[in-house]
Amino acid sequence: MTSFVKPKIRRQNEPLNELGLARSDYDGAMSTLCAGCGHDSVTAALARAFFELSVVPRDVVKVSGIGCSSKTPTYFLKDAHGANTVHGRMPSFATGAVAANGGLTYVGVSGDGDSLSIGLGQLAHAIRRNVNMLYVLDNNGVYGLTKGQFSAAADIGSTAKKGAANALPPIDPALLALSIGATFVARSFSGDRAQLVPLIKAGLKHRGFALIDVISPCVTFNDHKGSTKSYAHTYKYYHKAIHADYVPPSAEIVTAYDEGELMPVELHDGGTIQLRKLDADYDPTNRVSAITHLMNSQATKEVLTGLLYIDESRLDMNEENNLGRVPLHSIPYTKLNPGAAALKDIQSEFR
Amino acid sequence: MTSFVKPKIRRQNEPLNELGLARSDYDGAMSTLCAGCGHDSVTAALARAFFELSVVPRDVVKVSGIGCSSKTPTYFLKDAHGANTVHGRMPSFATGAVAANGGLTYVGVSGDGDSLSIGLGQLAHAIRRNVNMLYVLDNNGVYGLTKGQFSAAADIGSTAKKGAANALPPIDPALLALSIGATFVARSFSGDRAQLVPLIKAGLKHRGFALIDVISPCVTFNDHKGSTKSYAHTYKYYHKAIHADYVPPSAEIVTAYDEGELMPVELHDGGTIQLRKLDADYDPTNRVSAITHLMNSQATKEVLTGLLYIDESRLDMNEENNLGRVPLHSIPYTKLNPGAAALKDIQSEFR
Amino acid sequence: MSGPTINDFTIRVATVNGTGSASANGLLMKTIFRMGIPVVGKNIFPSNIQGLPTWYEIRVTGAGHAGRDGDVHFVIAMNPETYAQDLAEIAPGGVLMYDSSWPRPELMSRSDVTVIPIPLSAMCNEAFEVARSRILMKNMAYVGAAAALLDLDVAVIETLVKEMFAAKPKLIPLNMQAVALGFDYAKANFTCPLNFRTSAMNKTEGKVMIDGNTAAGLGFMYGGATFGAWYPITPSTSLMDAFQQYCDKYRIDPDTGFHNYCIIQAEDELAAAGLVIGAAWNGARAFTPTSGPGISLMSEFIGFAYYGEVPMVVCDIQRVGPSTGMPTRTQQCDIQLCAYASHGDTRHLILFPAHPGECFEFAAKALDLAERFQTPVFFLSDIDIGMNDWMVDELTWDPSYTPDRGKVLSREELETSASTFYRYLDVDGDGVPYRTLPGTSEKGAYFLRGSGHTKLGRYTERGPEYKDVVDRLYEKWRRAATAMPAPVVIKASRPARYGIVAVGSSDAAVKEAQQRLEAGGIPADYMRVRGFPFGEEVDAFIEAHDVVFVVEQNRDAQLLGLLVNETSADKKKLVPVNHYSGEPLSYRFVLEAVEDAVKVRKIA
C-alpha cells in the first residue's frame, strides 16, 4: 500500500533473516483495529512467519474480503501487493490471481462472517479446486465491523452484546473443509504465537489450499462469558491436541527435538513439519480420524488446535490446469496468436 | 399451475386414498424432459408418496431453482402452488415461505448444479436453520439444461459428452449436510421407487430439513461409461445399505414385518420409520458413524443408499422463532399495531 | 452570512470513537432541545470500531432550520490528531475549546479565532480514581464547560443525567461532579457566556428527536409488516435493530408467547431478497433493509419479483459508492439503480422520504404499494436521514388506517366464482391481476416463475404471449404514478422563473437555501419529489419554469437523468447541482451553486 522511500532505521543488532531483512521490514500500516483485538496478534504472527521464511516481500500477494479481519492485510508486508476485495468473495478473486501467476506466494485473510455466511460457497469451491494459497480465517464468532451480530460460527447459547442468545448450531470451518476434500486443515488461537507461527509457515509451504481456522476473540463484541470465542472461555477450555513446528529444509534444529515424540510429514518442497503429538495416536494424514476427532471435541466442547489434516499428494489447481511456471502476463504474444495461416484453415469448416 | 375445471375421469376401481383421491389426482403438467430422464422417475415417486400420505393437494407448496430437475415441480401436484425461482436460490425463497406459513407441506426439488455450485451457500444455511421442508436433490453429476458441463458432484475421471475428463473431487451433498448439522440425510436412486417412496414419505414427515440425495441419471449427457452417475455404473455398484419403509401411525402393516430385522425410529408426529438394516450394526442416529460409513463407501466407490442419519430432537426454524400455528398472513392487524398510546410512550425517550 | 449569534450557531465536537463521547454529545444536543431551541445534529463517524477521529455537529437554530449550516462556530477539540484541521475549519469569529492538560500553543495561530484552553484530563485524573471513569468523565466535563460558555440550562442537564442513569443512580452524582468541574473552571477563567450562546425558547413543543432508521423500524411495525430479513450492513443495520426491538416489546403474544412477526438474519443479501420474496409470496408483509452493495447483489432476485409480480419492500439506506466506497458517509447514489434494477426491461417504484417523520409514514406506504401493485418498492433513504437525530413533529398514527393487501382472492371467492382464476389476467383493466396465497384452494393454484409466461400463467416461448404480460407490466408501472405521494411544492412569494427540484435528505438544506435565495433577490419555486414513477405535477413544474436546478447528492446527476427520461421535460432547462463529498448537504452549498449558476447565465 505504501511506497514511501523512507530510510530504514535499524535497531542495533536487530536480527536479520537470510535476505538481510529485519522483522520490521515485514510490517505494514498502523492497525486501526480495537486495542487488544485478536486479529492484530494474527497479523503479527503472519509477519513473523514471512520473516522467518525469508520470503521476498514483493513475491507475496495479500488478499481479503470485508470485515475487521479483512482489513489486516494492510497491517503487514507493506511492500507486497494486496487486495481488499468485496465481502465474502475473496476466494474467487484469489483463485483468478493464483491461476494468473503461480510463481508468487498467496495469503488470504478473512473472517467467520466473510467466510461462513456470505462467502461459504466461494470458500468451499476454492478448497475443492485446491488453489495454492494460505487462507487464514480470523474466527471470532461475530460480525465485528458491523457491531457484533452473530456469525455462522457463533456457538449455541452464546449471547451477543445486545443480549440475544444464539440458537443455531455453529458451522465449524475445519469440519466443513475436511468434508469437501481440503488438503491442509489446521486450527490455532490468536494468543498462541508459538503454535500459530509454525502452522502459518507450514500452510505457506503446503502445495495447495491451506486453511487455518484461528480463534481470534473480538474484545469489543464477543469477549464476555457466554461466548466460547472469548478469551475467558478459550483459555478455560484451551487444549492443544497437536503442536506443530516447521523446520526449513537446510536447518539443523531438527536434532534438537526428541525423536521419540516426533512424526515427520514430508512437504512437497522437501521440507518437513514435525508433529508433537500429545495424543500419541493422532494421525494428521487420516481424514476420517480427523473428522472423528473434531466431532468428538465438539461433543466435549473443547477447542482442538494444531495441524488436523494434511495431504500432500493432490495436485494443486495450477498443476491440474497444466499451467507452467511462466506467469500468464509473460507469455509472448507470438505463443498466443496462431497466425493467419491457422485462421485460414480454421475457417475451412465454415464454407 | 393449471386451474382447468376438467371433469375427473376415473378408471374403474382405481385405488383411492383416505381423501378419496386417486394417484392421478397428484399428477401435474406433461413432462418436457428427455424420454428416460431419471428426474421423471423421481417426479412419479413424489406423486406417489403424496398420494399414499393422503396429503391435501392445496396444502402443499412446491419450490425449485433452475435446471431440468428444477422444472419437475410442474409435473406433479397440479393443484398445489409452486414456484420456479432463480438458479441456486430456492433455499432462501423456501425459507421465507416456510417462515410465513408453517401449516403447509414444503417440497423443494433441485439439481446438483443448482444445489452444489451456485446454490451451495444457501443450501448449507437452510440446513443450518433446520427449515421444515423436504429437499430432493436430483443428482446426475452434470448441468443437464445447459448441455452437460460437469457439476460439483461429477466424479473424478468421469468424462463428459464432449470428452473432457473431470479432475476435481466431487462434493457429496450427504457428507456436506452431515458436517454442518443436518437432521435428516438420505440417499436413493431414481430407478428404485420401492426405496425412494418410503424415504420421501419419511422426509415429508420429518420435523426439520430433510435432504434426499437422489442419484438420477441424465440419459442425454451423462449416461455413458466413465460417469458413475450413469445407469450402467449405478446398477453395477448399486448396493443398498439400508432399506427404509414408512409406516403411518394408524396402519397395521407393521406387523407384517419381521420384528427381528426392524429398528423403529420415532418421528415427531408419532409415526415411525422401520429401518431394515443390511449392515446389522448401522445406527442412523449416530452422526459420526454416518459420516464414517459415507467416507468408507467413498473409498470403496460404492453408492450408499437409504436413510443415513436422522435426528428428531432439534427444533425446526419456526419453533426456534416462536412462530405459532397461525400463518403470518392471518394474524389480525390489531395484533400487529400497538396503537396510538404505545406510540406516545415509545416517543418519550426521544424528547 | 449568518451566525454566530444567540441561538444561531454551530457546535462541533471532535473526538475519537470508542471513548464514550457519543452519549455526552447526545446530552449536549438534548439539553438545547429541552431548552426549547431547535437543533440539528450530524454525526460524522469512521468506518471502524475504535480509535479513529469522529465528529459530532450540533447546529443551534432558533429559526428552526432543519439542515446543516456549513460553517462551524464553536469547536470542542478533544482529538489532538485533528487539532489542525479542526482549527482550520472554524469560521472567523469562532471559538475553539480544547483539553489543555497538554498545552498546544500552536492552536493560537489564528487571530480570528478565540482559543479556550481547559485542562479537562488533568481535572478528571485528579477527581477520579478508576481509569475507565477518568476517560468517560472527561466527556461530561466538556459538556459542563460548554454549558458555562454557551449558557446552557444546568438544571436541564441534571434532569437528563438523571434520566440517563435511572438504572444506575449512583452514577448520577459522579457525572454531575464532572459537569461541575468543567462548568466551574470555565466560569472561573473566562467571561461566560460567549456573545453567541443559547437562550431558552418554546419552539420544540410537540417535537421529537429521532433518527430515520428508528422511525422506519417503528413504521414497519405499525404498518403491519410481519416478516423482515436482512444481512447486516452499515448504515441499514439500525433499521432492523429498531424493528426487532419494538416487535420484541409489542409483538409477542402475552398468552401464548408466540411471535406475531419473524425476523431472519440472512447469510447474505441474495438470500435476504429470496427470504422476503418467499415470505411475501406466501402472504407475509415483508421487507429487507440494506445499502448499495446489497442492491447490486439483490438485482437478480428483484427482476424475478418484478416479472413474477411478488410484493417486496427494499430499504436502501444509501452510503457513498461505488463499491464499498465510504460506508459511513452519505450520498444519494443509488437512485438510478433502484429505478431500473436487474437485467431485461425492468422498472420499479421508489419512495423518497426526506426525514424521520416521512420514514415512519412511508414505511407503511411502501408495504401498501408493494402489495397493491404486486411489485418491488424501494424505500430510498440515506445515512443522513437514517443515522442522524432529526427534530420532527411527534409521530402520530391514523387509527382508521388498515393495511392495503391488494387483490388477494380468498377461498370463498375462488370456490364460489363462476370464472376460472388465472394469475396474470388483467381482469379489472387496471393492469393489476389477482393473486392467491398457497394453501387457499386448489382453484387458486398457480405456478410462479421468472421464465416466459402467458397471461393465464402458463409457460411460454411465444412472442405475442410474452408481450401480453410485459406490456401490462409497463402499464401497471405507469399507472402507479398516481398512487405515489404527491410532490411538495413551496412557491416563492413572487412569480419565479427559476425552479428547484430535489429528493430526500437534500430537502432541509434546499428549503433554507430557497429562503435565502429569495432574500438575496433570486426567487425560486421548489418542488420536492417523493415518488417514482413521477406524476404529471413534475412535468408541469418543469414546464412552468425557464431554468430548473436539480439538486442531488451524487456525481452523475442520476435524478436529473430520470427526469430527462421519464418526464416530458426539456433537458436544456435542467441545471445539475451535485454534492457528493459524503457530508450531509448544507444550505451554503446549494445557495452558492445556484447563485453562481444564475450569475453565469446573466452574463451569458
Add this chain to the structure above:
Amino acid sequence: MSGPTINDFTIRVATVNGTGSASANGLLMKTIFRMGIPVVGKNIFPSNIQGLPTWYEIRVTGAGHAGRDGDVHFVIAMNPETYAQDLAEIAPGGVLMYDSSWPRPELMSRSDVTVIPIPLSAMCNEAFEVARSRILMKNMAYVGAAAALLDLDVAVIETLVKEMFAAKPKLIPLNMQAVALGFDYAKANFTCPLNFRTSAMNKTEGKVMIDGNTAAGLGFMYGGATFGAWYPITPSTSLMDAFQQYCDKYRIDPDTGFHNYCIIQAEDELAAAGLVIGAAWNGARAFTPTSGPGISLMSEFIGFAYYGEVPMVVCDIQRVGPSTGMPTRTQQCDIQLCAYASHGDTRHLILFPAHPGECFEFAAKALDLAERFQTPVFFLSDIDIGMNDWMVDELTWDPSYTPDRGKVLSREELETSASTFYRYLDVDGDGVPYRTLPGTSEKGAYFLRGSGHTKLGRYTERGPEYKDVVDRLYEKWRRAATAMPAPVVIKASRPARYGIVAVGSSDAAVKEAQQRLEAGGIPADYMRVRGFPFGEEVDAFIEAHDVVFVVEQNRDAQLLGLLVNETSADKKKLVPVNHYSGEPLSYRFVLEAVEDAVKVRKIA
C-alpha cells in the same frame, strides 16, 4: 412485397428438437451457400433438451441481404403439433411440404397455399431397419425432396454429405440413399422445380458461414486473452466452448505440454467475475461470457473493478428478460444495465458488434480497451448474432497487431524512476493512471480496494480526496469515447430529413429497410452506433436530422434513453421503434414501423 422468386424466398423447417434435424438443416443451408447464393439462417429453438417444437429458417437472398425477411414461403412441416401454426404463417403463394405418412386433409384448408404431401416416414421405415436411422434418415429425405422442389445442386449435397461423414464413410451411401428417396418421390409426383427456387450464382466467394459466439471465441484467442472464467448459461456457453476448443488446439506448448491459457468453470457468476478480476489484476488478459442474469449477479464485482480500475471484459450474449425470461429467444434488453451496472456512480464502456465478423474483431478490441482504460468493458451481443450462422467476409487478422496492455510499469521503470509510484495519480493528465503487477517490485506495491481511496492509493474517508478520484474516473470514461469504434453511417442517395439509429443485430434488418424505404420514397440516413460512451458523431447525426428513428430490440427504449441522457440530442426528435417478441428482427417490422410513423407525422 418481395419474393417468392428465384433466389429470393424463405424456407422454414418445423421439427422437434433432439431428432437430429439440426444437421440436415445445416446441410440444406450449406448447399445453397456452396451454390454461391447468399443465405440467412435463423434457429428458433426451445429451452429444453428434447421433444419440443423447433424451427429453422433459411432465407435465400440473391440480393445478399443479411437479415430476416419476415415472410415464409416454403415450409417443411415435420412436427404435427405445430402444423396449424406453420400453415397459418405461410405467405400467400407459399408452399407447405409435410410428412404424409399420416395424411392430414385439414392442411388443404388454405386455397392460397400449395400443399405437397411426401410420405417420408413410410419411405424411410421401408428402406431402413434400425429405429435410430429411420428417425435420422427422415431428415435427409426431406432435404432430398427440397432439393428437387427448389432445384438444389445434388452434387453439392453429395460433397457435403461426404465431408460430414468423412469419419464414418460407410454412412455416406446410407444418407445419400435417403436423399434420393425424397428427391425421387418429389420428382415423380410433383412438377419440379417450383416457380420460386434456387439458381447457382457466385456471390459467396470469400465468404464464410459462422456464428458470433464461435467468432468471438476465436477473437479472444487471437486477441491474446490468457484467462477465461465463466458459469454456463444459454446463450453464452458456446462462446467459451469455442475458446476452449481453439486453445486446446493452438495454445498447448508442444514441447512442455503446458497450457498458454487458463479456463475455469466457476461455481456461479459472482465467482466468474471475481476470477476474471483477480486474474486481470495479476496481469492476465481476462474475460467472462454470460447473459443477463449473470450481469445482475456480477453487479457488485463490476463496481469494484470500476472503482479499483481493474481491466475486465464481460460478454453479455443477451436473451429475453426480465429474470429467466425466454433463454433461447433474442433481445437487446441489457443495454441500460451494462451502461451503468452496479450501485453508486458507475459508468462503463460498451462495444456493440453487429455480426460475427465484428465479434471476431471486437473481442480483441474489448481486451485492449479494458487494459488501456483499466475498467470493465462490455461486449454486448445477443442470441441472434451469437447462435445463428451468418454469412460474413472470411475472417482475417492484421499481422501487425500487438495487444495494447495499457500503462503497466515494469520493474526497471519502477526502480530507475526518480518519482515515487502512486497507483491512482493522473501523471499524464489523460485520466488514466499507471498500474503495476504483483511481483514486479517493492516500489510498485499498492493496495487495491473498493473502499474510499486517495489519488495516492491510500484509504480515505475525506470528501475532497474521494472526489479527486471519482472525478478523474468520470473524465477517463468521457475520454474513452474517442477510442471506441466509430459509428457506421449509410447515407440515403439524396438529402434526408429522417435518420435511423440502431446497434448490434438490428443492423441487417435496418439496412434492408433503409434501402426499401428509399425505394418507397422515404429516404433516410442510417447510423449504426458501435460503442458507448458515444462520440460527437452521434450528436452531430441526430442534430442533422429532423426525426430520428431509434430501432432496438427491447420494450423500454433503452438505447434511446442513453441517447437522451448521454448526448446533446433533443429527445423530441427521437422516435422509438421497439421490437421485443424474441424473434430476430425482420426488415418488414422496421419498414412498417417507420412508414406508419411517417404517415402519422404527415397527417399531424
